[in-house]
Amino acid sequence: xxxxxxxxxxxxxxxxxxxxxxxxxxxxxxxxxxxxxxxxxxxxxxxxxxxxxxxxxxxxxxxxxxxxxxxxxxxxxxxxxxxxxxxxxxxxxxxxxxxxxxxxxxxxxxxxx
Numbered sequence: 001x002x003x004x005x006x007x008x009x010x011x012x013x014x015x016x017x018x019x020x021x022x023x024x025x026x027x028x029x030x031x032x033x034x035x036x037x038x039x040x041x042x043x044x045x046x047x048x049x050x051x052x053x054x055x056x057x058x059x060x061x062x063x064x065x066x067x068x069x070x071x072x073x074x075x076x077x078x079x080x081x082x083x084x085x086x087x088x089x090x091x092x093x094x095x096x097x098x099x100x101x102x103x104x105x106x107x108x109x110x111x112x113x
Contacts, residue, residue: 024057032056039064087112 006015023031036043039060047059090112091101101109 021057024053036060
C-alpha cells in the first residue's frame, strides 16, 4: 500500500457502506435519495419517516444486500455436492458423539449409499 491510498476492498465496498450509514444517521435526505435511486431500491414511506434511523438503514440494507441470499449462495458455492463427498465423510456426518457407524441400525447404514 502506498501512503495515503486505500486498499481496493475499502474503496469498492466499505466506502459505499460507510457513506450510506453516514447519510442515514445524519438524515441527509438528498444523499439518501441519490443512493436509493442509484441502487434501484423502493423504500416505504413508513421506514423513511421512522424516528429511529436504524430502521431506515435496515430497510435499505435488507433490499440492497439481503443476508439470506448471501448466506444461501455462499453455502451453495462452498459445500460440496452430496454425490462428491467421500464414504468416510458420510460416516462422520451420520455418527453423533462417540457412536461408530457400525453401531447404527442396518436401515440407517443403508442410507450411506
